[in-house]
Amino acid sequence: MQLQQTxxxxxxxxxxxEQGNKSFALHKHGAAYFQYLNRIVFQKVQKTGLPFFIxxxxxxxxxTFGEKISNAVNAVFEKGFQNIMIVGNDSPQLQTKHLxxxxxxxxxxxxxxxxxxxxxxxxxxxxxxWYQHQPFKNVSWQSNQLYHDLxxxxxxxxxxxxxxxxxxxxxADAVAVFSTLAYTCQLKKLLVNLLQYTQLFATNLFxxxxxxxxxxxxxxxxxxxAVFIVA
Numbered sequence: 001m002q003l004q005q006t007x008x009x010x011x012x013x014x015x016x017x018e019q020g021n022k023s024f025a026l027h028k029h030g031a032a033y034f035q036y037l038n039r040i041v042f043q044k045v046q047k048t049g050l051p052f053f054i055x056x057x058x059x060x061x062x063x064t065f066g067e068k069i070s071n072a073v074n075a076v077f078e079k080g081f082q083n084i085m086i087v088g089n090d091s092p093q094l095q096t097k098h099l100x101x102x103x104x105x106x107x108x109x110x111x112x113x114x115x116x117x118x119x120x121x122x123x124x125x126x127x128x129x130w131y132q133h134q135p136f137k138n139v140s141w142q143s144n145q146l147y148h149d150l151x152x153x154x155x156x157x158x159x160x161x162x163x164x165x166x167x168x169x170x171x172a173d174a175v176a177v178f179s180t181l182a183y184t185c186q187l188k189k190l191l192v193n194l195l196q197y198t199q200l201f202a203t204n205l206f207x208x209x210x211x212x213x214x215x216x217x218x219x220x221x222x223x224x225x226a227v228f229i230v231a
């Protein structure tokens with residue numbers, strides 16, 4: 001049997017750590033929301049059939065984000081893999097098909113970067129021969145320059161038509177994803193719980209655009225200023 005050349009690095013903190021780092025989720029429903037995000041990304045990664053490694057805050061080594069993620073990449077390559085795909089837990093729109101499409105390209109020696117709507121990256125896939133620890137560590141992580149920096153670092157990056165996705169790092173991102181989801185989607189229900197604590201949730205505009213269709217769909221009646229808890 002041929003050994004797998006590619007591993008997926010899931011670089012994601014536990015639900016408790018994520019909740020503490022994101023101000024819009026500092027309430028009782030935040031942990032359940034991040035538990036869901038972790039669960040669905042693990043499920044999508046497992047469906048690829050590729051080996052994967054989860055690096056939460058318990059496994060991460062370093063002080064800065066760049067140090068932590070580059071050290072995690074080193075650890076995966078030290079296990080003998082030649083290709084790596086890096087994903088986080090904050091892009092619920094990421095699908096298994098995106099991972100498989102990227103995998104086809106890195107087997108050909110190409111680098112693939114999935115761009116998020118803020119200029120960051122939700123997927124980074126490359127071959128070991130293109131990796132340089134220090135430059136990779138020093139790109140503009142957690143900024144709107146990241147995608148640009150990574151394309152400059154990996155000059156063999158290929159455009160394979162991956163969509164631009166939304167990473168949920170702030171309440172505005174949560175609202176943007178919320179508006180794209182079906183009424184019955186579990187994530188939509190969790191986001192209702194999450195967003196009810198924000199000032200935006202209490203506005204008539206938010207109610208009219210996003211919540212009233214859910215209320216009508218469920219046959220409920222409530223004023224625009226009501227607080228909704230959807231189990």
